Amino acid sequence: MAWGRQAYDCDRKQNHLMPKKTQSTGKRFNTGEEPEDNRNNDLQELFLDELADVYSAEQQLIKALPKVAKNADSDELREAVEEHLEQTKEHAKRLEEVARGLDQSIKRKTCAAMKGLVEEANEVMREQKGSSALDAAIIAGAQKIEHYEIASYGTLIAWANQLGYSEQVEELQQTLEEEKETDEKLTSLAEEMANQRAQAE
Numbered sequence: 001m002a003w004g005r006q007a008y009d010c011d012r013k014q015n016h017l018m019p020k021k022t023q024s025t026g027k028r029f030n031t032g033e034e035p036e037d038n039r040n041n042d043l044q045e046l047f048l049d050e051l052a053d054v055y056s057a058e059q060q061l062i063k064a065l066p067k068v069a070k071n072a073d074s075d076e077l078r079e080a081v082e083e084h085l086e087q088t089k090e091h092a093k094r095l096e097e098v099a100r101g102l103d104q105s106i107k108r109k110t111c112a113a114m115k116g117l118v119e120e121a122n123e124v125m126r127e128q129k130g131s132s133a134l135d136a137a138i139i140a141g142a143q144k145i146e147h148y149e150i151a152s153y154g155t156l157i158a159w160a161n162q163l164g165y166s167e168q169v170e171e172l173q174q175t176l177e178e179e180k181e182t183d184e185k186l187t188s189l190a191e192e193m194a195n196q197r198a199q200a201e
């Protein structure tokens with residue numbers, strides 16, 4: 001058993017030094033035979049990676065949202081984005097609490113998906129500047145972002161549950177609810193705008 005653990009630890013250290021794309025190891029094929037604590041270690045590692053990913057996503061949003069709010073045509077959309085910016089700051093803090101509660105620190109990582117989503121949203125905002133469809137474009141970009149976050153928090157909660165992190169589940173759940181509320185608010189705003197447009201025609 002000691003040998004197995006040693007081999008596992010060695011494997012893990014190597015993983016940190018290896019570029020992501022070469023991080024494949026034979027142990028993935030042996031999961032059924034691994035002792036339970038090793039499997040929990042694997043899942044915990046994955047959980048912490050995802051935590052770092054979502055933390056990066058929230059940090060990127062904190063930087064991106066002020067520009068989105070500034071670009072919004074309608075007061076309602078601007079206020080919704082500003083409100084979500086304040087929530088996003090809380091979400092980032094909550095993730096720090098989650099890590100602290102597990103005696104861990106959040107690894108430095110860049111969430112590539114959020115980077116792409118923000119880039120695309122910025123590009124569409126540039127293209128739609130001056131168009132009456134600008135707010136519709138902003139909402140579309142924001143909802144793609146919310147859906148990505150909803151999926152990420154759902155995953156974190158499922159893994160935290162499996163790992164028995166009940167306090168952390170509650171914290172993550174609170175953020176998930178706020179992300180869902182934001183998504184619903186954006187849907188309502190889009191519907192209102194569509195109605196106003198229809199009435200104006």
Ligand SMILES: [Fe+2]
Nearest residue numbers: 058088091149
């Ligand atoms: Fe968030």
